Amino acid sequence: MNYSQNAFAYNDHFARQQRVRDILKINEMKKLIIALGFLLAACCFGEQTAQAQIVDGAFQRTDISRKKPMAFPHLREADVMWSKKIWRIIDLREKMNQVLYFPTIETEGRNNLINLLLKNIEDGLLTAYDARYDDEFKIPMTYQQVKEAFGATTRTRRVRNLTTGEFEDKTIEGEIRGEEIMQIMIKEEWFFDKQTSTMNVRIIGLCPIQEYYRDEDINRENVQRRQVFWVYYPEARELLAGNAVMNTHNTAYNMSFDDLFIKRRFNSYVVKESNVYNNRAISQYLTGLDAMHESKRIEQQIFNWEQDLWEY
Numbered sequence: 001m002n003y004s005q006n007a008f009a010y011n012d013h014f015a016r017q018q019r020v021r022d023i024l025k026i027n028e029m030k031k032l033i034i035a036l037g038f039l040l041a042a043c044c045f046g047e048q049t050a051q052a053q054i055v056d057g058a059f060q061r062t063d064i065s066r067k068k069p070m071a072f073p074h075l076r077e078a079d080v081m082w083s084k085k086i087w088r089i090i091d092l093r094e095k096m097n098q099v100l101y102f103p104t105i106e107t108e109g110r111n112n113l114i115n116l117l118l119k120n121i122e123d124g125l126l127t128a129y130d131a132r133y134d135d136e137f138k139i140p141m142t143y144q145q146v147k148e149a150f151g152a153t154t155r156t157r158r159v160r161n162l163t164t165g166e167f168e169d170k171t172i173e174g175e176i177r178g179e180e181i182m183q184i185m186i187k188e189e190w191f192f193d194k195q196t197s198t199m200n201v202r203i204i205g206l207c208p209i210q211e212y213y214r215d216e217d218i219n220r221e222n223v224q225r226r227q228v229f230w231v232y233y234p235e236a237r238e239l240l241a242g243n244a245v246m247n248t249h250n251t252a253y254n255m256s257f258d259d260l261f262i263k264r265r266f267n268s269y270v271v272k273e274s275n276v277y278n279n280r281a282i283s284q285y286l287t288g289l290d291a292m293h294e295s296k297r298i299e300q301q302i303f304n305w306e307q308d309l310w311e312y
Helices: 003-053 097-098 112-123 143-149 232-242 256-261 289-308
Strands: 080-091 128-130 157-162 167-172 180-193 197-210 224-225 228-231 270-273
Touching: 003 143, 003 270, 080 097, 080 289, 097 256, 112 143, 112 232, 128 143, 180 289, 197 289, 228 232, 232 256, 270 289
Parallel strands: none
Antiparallel strands: 080 180, 080 270, 128 228, 157 167, 180 197, 197 224, 197 228
16 A cells, blocks of 8 residues: 555545544534423423412413503594594493492402502603693693692691690691592594494593592582593503403403403493583583483484484
């Protein structure tokens, strides 16, 4: 065997050794990847097992906080052939509406509507608008201004000292009492979409209404009402869609606040419609039974407008 043949044999032997080393390295990498995969799977399985050990109920419920609001279909101005703005009141004392009032304190991760709005206004995640001047969302309010609108201000009152029997000045720290919100005003717009030939409604804003008594009304005879602030509903939809409201008929399907409003799962009555008289409220020209009939007439008028477009 000459020199060239020896060199070729040596090179071939070296190449085979290098291939063997490469194969061993690849096998080691595969083993390492498989081991890491088993370790990761064991960690995930262990975490899931730990979570599954504590389930507050018969089954694991989906985290509703990840839910997003349902998207509305696109609406062109040219397709709206009729519209009317309506203001209505939801009385939270009515049985159907009590899911918006309770729980007054957070229970099982659920909160009532007013506490949910106040918490997010305080955290800067939601904007409140001044309700004293108009309902067009022009003047934003800080959380401190919201407290003042609630009457939750620090003030000095004359109280009797039970020991001496004399009156003394006492400083009282104001606090927001969410349980005093007994009504919610809704501003909405009804419209007829000629593209789909349907009558639809979009909620524009929500306004909590507080019921309280003046300090001098010791016997609590004359209840007072005031609109505290407005919330622009499209801004609040993501918040409302991520928080559950209890379904009194089936707790396996707890809808969100946004579902409740969009599906009209509440009872209410009309207090105002857009009109030429500066959008005056029904209470400004009618009272008692006549005001109730006027509220029903406005609702019936909207229903009839859609029905009159069809021939049978």
